Amino acid sequence: MSPAGGPAGTVVTLTGTGLDAVTEARVGTLAAVFESVSATTLRVTIPAGSAGGPITVGSGSRVASSASDFVVSPAAGPTVSVASITPTLVTAGGRLTLAGTALDAVVQARLGGVALVIVQATANSLVLDVPVGMPLGAATLELVDTASVVRSVATSVTVQAALAVQALSPTTILRGQTLTVTGQGLDRVVTVTFAGGASAPVGGRTGSTAIAVTVPALAASGPVVLVTSTGEQVTSAQALTVAEPIVVTPATYTVAIGQPVTVTGSGLQAVTGVAAGAVDAVVTAQSATAISFLPPAGTTCAPITLRSVRRAPWRWAPAARCARRRSSWPSCSPSSRAIRCCAWWRVARPGCGCSRSRRWPARPRPRCG
Helix, strand or coil: CECCEECCCCEEEEECCCHHHCCEEEECCEECEEEECCCCEEEEECCCCCCCECEEEEECCEEEECCCCEEECCCCCCCCEEEEEECCEEECCCEEEEEEECHHHEEEEEECCEECEEEEECCCEEEEECCCCCCCEEECEEEEECCCCEEECCCCEEEECCCEEEEEECCEEECCCEEEEEEECHHHEEEEEEECCCEEECCEEECCCEEEEECCCCCEEEEEEEEECCCCEEECCCCEEEECCCEECCCCCCCCCCCCEEEEEECHHHCCEEEECCEECEEEEECCCEEEEECCCCCCCCCEEEECCCCCCCCCCCHHHHHHCHHHCCCCCCCCHHHHHHHCCCCCCHHHCCCCCCCCCCCCCCCCC
16 A cells, blocks of 8 residues: 555555455545556545545455555645734734735634634635733734644734823813823824814823823814824813813903993903903903993093903902901901902002902902991
């Protein structure tokens, strides 16, 4: 019997006597195709699925078997090879795509000893998923084929932290101001896209945990999207509020006594207080493009100040308490409720000792003594 072993499909030559009379042949328990060459030579083809065994030939009641078993070996096929890996820098939980030959013979893939999930395998392409908990750093990719042969891929793969946004600071911002984004993997971010489609390049960074970017002129309110040089993206769970700036039209306003002054511009709906000089004025009308107020009594000429930050409400002291503490008014400590009353009289009664600070909020004037 020659050869004594081989894969399915191997043609085995048997030599002996009376072989021209053979009417059937078997390899182990499976019937096999045979060809009688002469009385001393017979060719038998090993059938598919054969597990090997003795080759038996027969003719009627006459049977003869080979002295040794035929050993079936795995069929020789194309060798698994990898031409490229995309990408070579992948995030934990990401996906790898391999190009090469005989990749459909791969039954297992390991990266740094960690098993990867085979998503798709064809002769020329192999798609693998990297686990979320994959250790970070460079690692060697190993492929195991159907013959249990392990092959190491020459190109190493580096696993990096997933891109993530943890916080935006501040959460309310004006166009042209600097937004700080904190998270992980931010050293790879090159561009920040704002709601409305406007984008801006990263202006500064602190390692991989923070970046700074200037809010562009066309930015709108909503989540921001961080984009890396490789096209990787992540969207913030937190929405950014882009506030409209308060812009006024420069002008000198001349009005009759008792008549309102109207200031025009944009973003004026955000104004929470108006002052003429150091004295608060009463707002009579307000919209996004105009705000009107009555000048305080006695005002002849003064700069106009618009405030956009609402202060916490004051708690006013009873009039009797103001009167009793009048002798202690020279101190202007903000903790003194009596001094808060005194502040409203700082123009009409400067003798109370209070400064002309503009920080006092607009409130109805209390009756203090």
